[in-house]
Amino acid sequence: ASTLGAAAAQTGRYFGTAVAAGKLGDSTYVNILNREFSMVTAENEMKWDATEPNRGQFNYSGGDRILNQAVSNGKRVRGHALLWYQQEPGWAQGLSGSDLRQAMMNHVTQVATHYKGKVYSWDVVNEAFADGGSGGRRDSNLQRTGNDWIEAAFRAARDADPGAKLCYNDYNTDGVNAKSTGIYNMVKDFKSRGVPIDCVGFQSHLSGNPPGDYQANLQRFADLGVEVQITELDIAGSNQAQAYGTVTRACLAVARCAGITTWGIRDTDSWRTGENPLLFDGNGNKKAAYNTVLDAL
Numbered sequence: 001a002s003t004l005g006a007a008a009a010q011t012g013r014y015f016g017t018a019v020a021a022g023k024l025g026d027s028t029y030v031n032i033l034n035r036e037f038s039m040v041t042a043e044n045e046m047k048w049d050a051t052e053p054n055r056g057q058f059n060y061s062g063g064d065r066i067l068n069q070a071v072s073n074g075k076r077v078r079g080h081a082l083l084w085y086q087q088e089p090g091w092a093q094g095l096s097g098s099d100l101r102q103a104m105m106n107h108v109t110q111v112a113t114h115y116k117g118k119v120y121s122w123d124v125v126n127e128a129f130a131d132g133g134s135g136g137r138r139d140s141n142l143q144r145t146g147n148d149w150i151e152a153a154f155r156a157a158r159d160a161d162p163g164a165k166l167c168y169n170d171y172n173t174d175g176v177n178a179k180s181t182g183i184y185n186m187v188k189d190f191k192s193r194g195v196p197i198d199c200v201g202f203q204s205h206l207s208g209n210p211p212g213d214y215q216a217n218l219q220r221f222a223d224l225g226v227e228v229q230i231t232e233l234d235i236a237g238s239n240q241a242q243a244y245g246t247v248t249r250a251c252l253a254v255a256r257c258a259g260i261t262t263w264g265i266r267d268t269d270s271w272r273t274g275e276n277p278l279l280f281d282g283n284g285n286k287k288a289a290y291n292t293v294l295d296a297l
């Protein structure tokens with residue numbers, strides 16, 4: 001196959017990218033998007049601050065543009081993200097306790113209902129675990145509403161859109177470490193108690209090669225019976241091409257690894273300014289890393 005999407009499809013997988021609505025008028029960008037990718041994630045447009053700028057007033061304009069562009073070109077969409085401690089609208093940042101809990105749950109229900117039947121999966125909760133050695137939850141206003149906020153969000157999302165796969169998504173989870181083990185234990189607990197969870201997203205914002213146990217870490221989550229997805233891949237560093245190949249082969253070696261999404265198209269589209277962590281250069285040309293990914297798929 002001669003494109004990322006077609007090559008990934010040979011093993012039943014997808015290859016995706018983050019898309020910014022403001023770039024859908026850029027013909028170089030859209031040409032690469034339409035040619036190469038089979039899955040799309042809105043880079044910012046489905047987040048809480050974008051979709052509910054005022055309490056109870058929803059704005060789906062950016063998210064809908066991205067979704068409609070994707071669907072009209074035969075692509076699927078990963079919803080990102082219903083609840084995250086960052087990019088909360090200002091009004092929610094000022095809430096706490098039962099008032100915040102009610103606002104959180106309403107947000108999940110409303111947004112998941114708007115996109116019902118239209119998204120492949122949702123990142124229901126993003127980045128809720130702490131970095132470092134604790135293996136515990138990250139402190140946030142969301143967490144302070146009670147430790148059950150994550151399962152409550154997953155149940156509300158399932159009720160609103162029974163067809164979407166429901167994912168937990170995080171970073172610094174690339175190997176077996178305290179943070180990934182904390183998440184692993186939560187997923188195991190959810191599965192044992194029937195809390196609806198279908199997938200775990202590994203953002204994979206990397207600098208150089210992933211840890212040596214990257215594949216083994218994906219596999220231990222897959223062995224819990226959830227799909228695993230590489231959701232925001234970008235890799236800085238001089239061994240970038242090799243590292244991209246390693247990550248791609250790891251996904252292909254795990255039967256339940258459904259696909260890979262890179263966090264942008266060209267280096268100039270990346271949130272990691274100056275790090276050139278993506279598969280296409282600023283002119284839209286394929287980089288060495290593109291070829292190692294295509295060869296590995």
Ligand code: XIL
Pocket residue numbers: 043044126203232271
């Ligand atoms: C980033 C976007 O790429 C930026 O445009 C925005 O300013 C901040 O968020 N983890 C995530 C993504 O889950 O939503 C973040 O996206 C990158 C880190």
